[in-house]
Amino acid sequence: MTKIKGAVVIQTEQCKGCGLCVEACVSNVLTMSVNVNSRGYTYCLALNPELCIGCASCAVVCPDSCITVYRQKEESRRDEE
Amino acid sequence: MKSDVRLLKGNEAVAEAAVRSGCDGYFGYPITPQSEILETLMALRPWETSGMQVVQAESEVAAINMVYGGAAIRRRVMTSSSSPGISLMCEGVSYIAAASLPCLIVNVQRGGPGLGTIQPSQGDYFQAVKGGGHGDYHCVVLAPCSVQEMYDFVFDAFEVAFRYRVPVIMLADGMVGQMMEKVKLTPPRQRRTQDEIIAECDTWALTGRGAHRQRNIVTSLQLQASEQEAFNLQLQAKYRQIESRETRWEEYRTEDAEWLLVAFGCSARICRESVDKARREGLRVGLLRPITLWPFPSGRIGELATKVKAMMTVELNAGQMVEDVRLAVNGRVPVWFYGRMGGVIFAPDEVLDNLKKQIESK
Amino acid sequence: MREQDIICEQNKVYSKSRILTDATMHYCPGCSHGVVHKLIAETIEEMGLQQRTIGVSPVGCAVFAYNYLDIDMAEAAHGRAPAVATAIKRLAPDKVVFTYQGDGDLSAIGTGEAIHACNRGESIVMFYINNAIYGMTGGQMAPTTLCGMKTATSPDGRDPKLHGYPYKIAEMLALLDGVCYVTRQTVASVTHIRRAKRAIRCAFENALAGRGVSFVEIVATCNSGWKMSPVAANKWLVENMLPFYPLGDIKNVKEE
Numbered sequence: 252m253t254k255i256k257g258a259v260v261i262q263t264e265q266c267k268g269c270g271l272c273v274e275a276c277v278s279n280v281l282t283m284s285v286n287v288n289s290r291g292y293t294y295c296l297a298l299n300p301e302l303c304i305g306c307a308s309c310a311v312v313c314p315d316s317c318i319t320v321y322r323q324k325e326e327s328r329r330d331e332e
Numbered sequence: 333m334k335s336d337v338r339l340l341k342g343n344e345a346v347a348e349a350a351v352r353s354g355c356d357g358y359f360g361y362p363i364t365p366q367s368e369i370l371e372t373l374m375a376l377r378p379w380e381t382s383g384m385q386v387v388q389a390e391s392e393v394a395a396i397n398m399v400y401g402g403a404a405i406r407r408r409v410m411t412s413s414s415s416p417g418i419s420l421m422c423e424g425v426s427y428i429a430a431a432s433l434p435c436l437i438v439n440v441q442r443g444g445p446g447l448g449t450i451q452p453s454q455g456d457y458f459q460a461v462k463g464g465g466h467g468d469y470h471c472v473v474l475a476p477c478s479v480q481e482m483y484d485f486v487f488d489a490f491e492v493a494f495r496y497r498v499p500v501i502m503l504a505d506g507m508v509g510q511m512m513e514k515v516k517l518t519p520p521r522q523r524r525t526q527d528e529i530i531a532e533c534d535t536w537a538l539t540g541r542g543a544h545r546q547r548n549i550v551t552s553l554q555l556q557a558s559e560q561e562a563f564n565l566q567l568q569a570k571y572r573q574i575e576s577r578e579t580r581w582e583e584y585r586t587e588d589a590e591w592l593l594v595a596f597g598c599s600a601r602i603c604r605e606s607v608d609k610a611r612r613e614g615l616r617v618g619l620l621r622p623i624t625l626w627p628f629p630s631g632r633i634g635e636l637a638t639k640v641k642a643m644m645t646v647e648l649n650a651g652q653m654v655e656d657v658r659l660a661v662n663g664r665v666p667v668w669f670y671g672r673m674g675g676v677i678f679a680p681d682e683v684l685d686n687l688k689k690q691i692e693s694k
Numbered sequence: 695m696r697e698q699d700i701i702c703e704q705n706k707v708y709s710k711s712r713i714l715t716d717a718t719m720h721y722c723p724g725c726s727h728g729v730v731h732k733l734i735a736e737t738i739e740e741m742g743l744q745q746r747t748i749g750v751s752p753v754g755c756a757v758f759a760y761n762y763l764d765i766d767m768a769e770a771a772h773g774r775a776p777a778v779a780t781a782i783k784r785l786a787p788d789k790v791v792f793t794y795q796g797d798g799d800l801s802a803i804g805t806g807e808a809i810h811a812c813n814r815g816e817s818i819v820m821f822y823i824n825n826a827i828y829g830m831t832g833g834q835m836a837p838t839t840l841c842g843m844k845t846a847t848s849p850d851g852r853d854p855k856l857h858g859y860p861y862k863i864a865e866m867l868a869l870l871d872g873v874c875y876v877t878r879q880t881v882a883s884v885t886h887i888r889r890a891k892r893a894i895r896c897a898f899e900n901a902l903a904g905r906g907v908s909f910v911e912i913v914a915t916c917n918s919g920w921k922m923s924p925v926a927a928n929k930w931l932v933e934n935m936l937p938f939y940p941l942g943d944i945k946n947v948k949e950e
Contacts, residue, residue, distance in 0.1 A: 269724030314728025390810035401781030
């Protein structure tokens, strides 16, 4: 069975904490930080990274282009091994 | 080379000069007394020969912003209008000056204020020379007094505009725009090619962000006060350079003059007659005609103030250039003024009579 | 599978467009401008048009678009971008020229320039960001402000007796023969954003083919001006703006 796994890399220093990505994430991966970045904004964090399916919705809605998304089929990875 | 001499209206001469000077684009809106410029260009169909584009805009506001766009990609672009239309363009001229863009704006002046009249006037001296739009900027202002100069100054204007990246105003009037004279036309010059444009101004013009350079931005916006002031200082330094190099004027019988007339454009032609008439009567009168109204020939007028007994500035307005003449003279001799308004033109005798009256009451 | 095993170049499915600069956008958190800039940048990148594209952004929040898009750009006076773009396109017909204008700019002060560039059929793209408010000057009423909507200059809500009615300039421009494509999109959700991107691509293709004006309206949020959180603003947009400004193609000559 093919399982799709994803991962997000967030430029937290670029994030302005608008929260649109958290709203857009269908897998409940993201949340907002309690701390602030050097510019005083809270930023988004991958609270449950293992749930990410790499759909890129968070990155698509991000006005500041802070999120890079990766996706891999687990099966294909096994083939490589 | 055999020259091409034709009988043309001043406005037609501007259109001929535009095409023959390698102009890339003209953008204008009809207004009397200069509509022949757009009409002639449309009849000449330069887009079929030199490739020059001609667009009838929906307003003077659109026309000047088209000029801004064309200048931003470093094309030779121009517009023309008459007084009320130029008022509408003033915002755009300020942006063009602030974005350091070259262009030519022809103002065939008519009487104002308001809708005024369609007859000749020189009432836009302040507007052209002192700004018109907002902020600290200058346009180089050329004042033609003949149909030949209407032709020649288009070439001169583009030269200066591109040398300093400034807007140049040709401040004509309804008289030189509408009258017909013999004009010597020069052979057409080629428009610059895209490669020449890139070679010449890839550092600032919008020629397309390639792999070889960073993006170019044409803007007049500096939100930081210190950056804006630094830009203002740069602009002022450029203006000082223009003042030292580009001031032009013409003198007529000033060598031994006791009385000096100062007049520009069509007024200067009339004053030339007044000078000759005065000389025939034994009165030693001379004429100084500023060709550039900005930069103004203050230095030369200051020198002449040490030689003549008085000056009289003659203008088709309520007295505008006279202020600059007085600043140049700085109180050394009396500076009188004679003018007519509303499209009424003085005759040579009328000017001379007024000079004599001033001399008598001195 | 560990996260660090997934994060490698070959698995990358979404990253910042190369046509966006590294500058941090000055827009408020959650502002629609960032998303629209991104879509334009992605389209330019995907179509390989960086060298051919020239943008014009007049007064408004997005006047600084030139700080974020890595292409040659000109700022323009308030409302005058279509005139500026007209000259650029006429004098450099090989270029892809677009304007990026707000509702105050395009449908108030610059109505004349917008209509006449459309009427002349200049082969340019006009982006119209309609967030029903003046963002940059601090939240004043725009021509597109909905009736009843509170702004700094309609503090009791827009009253048509006092302020006139909101209007749909996209539908008006669709009547003009020089216009080949008019569409209204939004960027309020992932689905909307993907559709908006297809519309932007269609507009750029029209410009390349010389078909006339492509007009892309984006119904956008101004969460600061609307005094809402970004998430609440998107929800408000869907519930209040979209019924008055319905989405979809209004005109598409290619398909007719």
